[in-house]
Amino acid sequence: MSDAALPGARVALVGNPNSGKTALFNALTGARQKVANYAGVTVERKEGQVTSATGRSISILDLPGTYSLRARSPDEVVTRDAVLGKLAGEQAPDVIVCVADATNLRLVLRLLLELKAVGRPMVLALNMYDIAQRQGLRIDLEGLARDIGCPIVTTVATRKRGIDELVAQVDERIRAGALSGGNTWREPNAGEIRDAHREAQRILKAHVRPPERPDTFTGKVDSVLLHPVAGLAILLAVLFLMFQAVFTWAAPAMDGINAAFAWLGGAVGQLLPDGLLKSFIADGLISGVGSVLVFLPQILTLFFFIILLEDFGYMARAAFLMDRIMGGAGLHGRAFIPLLSSFACAIPGIMATRVIDNKRDRLTTILVAPLMTCSARIPVYTLIIGAFIPHRTVAGVLSLPGLVMFALYAAGIASALGVSFLTRTFFWRGAAEPFLMELPTYKLPDPANVARNLFLRGKIFITRAGTIIFPLMIAVWFLSSFPGAPAGATDPAINYSIAGRVGLFIQPVFAPIGFNWQMVVALIPGFAAREVAVAALGTVYAIGASDAAQATLGSTLAAHWSIATGLSFLAWYVFAPQCASTLGVVKRETNSWLWPGVMLVYMTGLAYLAAFVTYQAAAAAGLG
Amino acid sequence: MHDMIAEPLSDTSIATAVDGRVVRLSAARPGDAGTIVDVRASTKAGDHGVDAHELHRRLLEFGFVEGARIAVLHEGAIRRDPIAVRLDDMRVALRRRDAEDVWVRLDPLASARA
Structure with a gap:
């Protein structure tokens, strides 16, 4: 077999949320990845390329995290259909790489048993293996591999460890080719889920010895961050810091962008003769691009915080703390972050609603997101308040203009809660979806991963929002x-x-x-x-x-x-x-x-x- | 809107639930620990946005299965909802009303706080 003759292959990464799947995807593909949407749905499709040591070009698909092939959210439907080869315009993967958090194997073993029924060649990647070793968790890799019937590679995605071995193993599976059997997967019923758990439990008991030094850090941090009083106070402090950052840190960059585009518009205006062309380029084109880019600093600052908190594991806690408060208005705890983002701009807020599984919960959040006072309203508010509200002091300390500004923000929040409550009451009767959410262990964010995500978010904002705003x-x-x-x-x-x-x-x-x-x-x-x-x-x-x-x-x-x-x-x-x-x-x-x-x-x-x-x-x- | 439990095994028993008593997870308090003995599909349909069987399967998929070890760690500020539990070796947050069909046998002496 000559190198050139090796046919390309397709690999899908499947795993639980928080298993480090995306970090593994980044480690595998580096900069060779592209993000698009699946046809007809708004689920992000992340695909990258890697070349194996034998010269085979392998395309790697990062599928949304799931606990089961029994899909519930649009994300999970994509994962199921991609694995089963039912996705329009996509073939079934040649190899499935099941990604597992080595310190949290129980649920992924059950998912793996489901994946086995699909009948595709599989490799299990035990990610975060360094943490497992540090905790003194002992895994009998050979026995486990024999029991589950597929090869195992240990990886540390954030340090790029085990990546070559994983690629080699995948390459080997592709070369061997043969499938273990046809697809026998179907939706499991309650009894079958119980059986699978029992089987997973048996496998776990046989091959994994519990950690000698289990993680106590998460428990200690949670006793503060999830405290009914202290936890909420800390959440408010975090939000306050975020707001400060969005509105003050971003200001110099925004002024700079404004000035640069004003200068550019002026310079072009001087070069061109008066008329339509000048008006088009200076007023239409340049100020159009400027009006998009001016929000970039705020959006990047906001996403910097969101990615950092997400990677640390705090976002699930924020959802926990806010669930009851938002739930009163019929919103899901996870709607919190999208609505928060909408204070900078509704566009990233609406894009962030993808974390909400349920379609109705997501639509409600999308519909009310623009009611949050975005930063584009500030110039209008400032102008009108400056012109019509006298500089008077109310109750000794409060300034009347400041009070009016606050009232406008409050009106936005109150109306968002009111509209979502009415939507729930009149259009989508019945209680909200069940709220079941894993609280992942806390992890220090990996700077490279944060930087990469930030870059990706910025790029998505410019291309997606830009292609809409600009025309x-x-x-x-x-x-x-x-x-x-x-x-x-x-x-x-x-x-x-x-x-x-x-x-x-x-x-x-x-x-x-x-x-x-x-x-x-x-x-x-x-x-x-x-x-x-x-x-x-x-x-x-x-x-x-x-x-x-x-x-x-x-x-x-x-x-x-x-x-x-x-x-x-x-x-x-x-x-x-x-x-x-x-x-x-x-x-x-x-x-x-x-x-x-x-x-x-x-x-x-x-x-x-x-x-x-x-x-x-x-x-x-x-x-x- | 918030009817926690309609059965006698309710608020009054929460405070004194010790010594191997079987309680609904929805009635458990932080500090309670035990073993899941039953996961049912009995809650009225429509109460959860999904039917009882769907909720049942979701609970099972998350690892709320008979025999699993469970401990309530935290609860929210408003109406003590939602709750955070340690379920075997992972942490899960859920609303009390979604936890009604999970029955837990509390460890003897575990609830010494009572």
Whole structure:
């Protein structure tokens, strides 16, 4: 057999969650991996390449972690179908590598017994073997291999130990070729699950001696972190630190990105003659890319914390602590992190809902995520509060503008909980899914793994969000620029554009909530991203959008709007789905236009209602 | 919404549940330890978002099987829910209402805290 003639092969990694499967995948494939989505579902498909010592090219598929082939979540369905070779456009793997946490073998042995029924050649990778040895856990590898009927390789993925042996073993299995038998797997019933446990227990007893120095660290840490009072206090402290980091650490980088794009836009503006091309490149293209990239520092900071806490094993604890609190509103404990992420931007928040197994729980979380006050609302809030809320001190210490800002955040949180509660009560009756979750042992995060994940998250945000946001920015630019102003026009050019005309046309609809036509016109480009509305207001009131001009804009608004209108605009922005990118991401994540449609309708309805009540109440109080 | 247990083996017995008594896992408190003696599929359907048999299988898959060693480690702040248990050699978090069908024989003397 010449090297070149060796046919390629496909290997699937299967294992329990927290078995270090992804670390093993990274150790195997290094940088030679790509992330995509499975056709028709939003489950991430991670595939990488490795070349064996014999020169065989092996493609490795990292399947979502599972406890059973009896799939329950979309992730687990992918794992089952991939293993069984039922996935559209994918062949069954030539070899299955079952990845196990060597210190926690019981459940994976049961999974392995299920996998055996599939009839594919298999290799068991005993990962985290160094920890097992440190604990004095004794595993009779030969006896175990004989008993389960497949070769065993010990690995330490984070230190790249045992990787070559694993590849060699897989290569050997591919060369040997023959299958042990056909696929006899079917969904086990309760009795069969019990039998499998008994068999796993027997195997465990026969070949594994319990650790001499079991891990006591996790227990000690848990007695603090899961303490009903101290645990919650620590969780709040962690969240506070995260928020601080997201809003302060990221600020210099965001300012830098803003400045760089402003400079770029200006430089291009000077080079090009006035006209459509200049407007397209400077206002559409460059500011469009800038508006995407400016959120990258916040998103990376947020994900840095999330990955760190996840790798440490804290996220499961956070879900434990928050489950009851979120459960009151009909949300799953795991919805906590996605909703938290949404304070920076709803897009990574919505993408993070993939950790929620149940479809309904996940949809509820997706639907309410944009109600969390994202950082794009801050420029709008700051502008309007600055213009309309007097700098007064309330109750001696609190500043009125600060109080209003807090109230806007609180309104977002309260409405998210309220909407999810109503969804649960009226649309998806019945109690939430069972909450059964492994609390993994604490582990020090591996810096290389954190860096790799962070890079991956950043890349996914830029490519996925970028491909959605960018065309939308172009579309909004087009609507606001065409047709151009006629020669000798005195009004701002946007008034003559499609956006301007539509704004004027639909203004009567907005009259009951106190919006004038300039505001309605500004809402249309504001659909690209919330903070764009600030620049758009500047455009319709013919004021430059630079920082220095913002103070001017504030006083202009104060002169043109009543206080009731200002408050109504704030109320509108708490709820309005003024972010087409979020709707686009929801479409991708749910794979249907139904849910972004539902989101658009319910959020617009809430926004209109809130603005109507605010405006009418304020007007009645003499602020109109 | 929160009906813990409708049977006599309930709150009153929690505090004094010692000496080999069999209790529902949903009624156990931190410090309680014992052996799982029965895992049933009896809870009313619809109570869990999935039917009783599905919940039953999920519990079994997680290792809540007859003969497994179990100890309650922690409980949440609100209504003492959810609970964190050590199940053989792993740690699992679950809600009390999902733990109703797991019956545990408490170790004699293990609940000395009573």
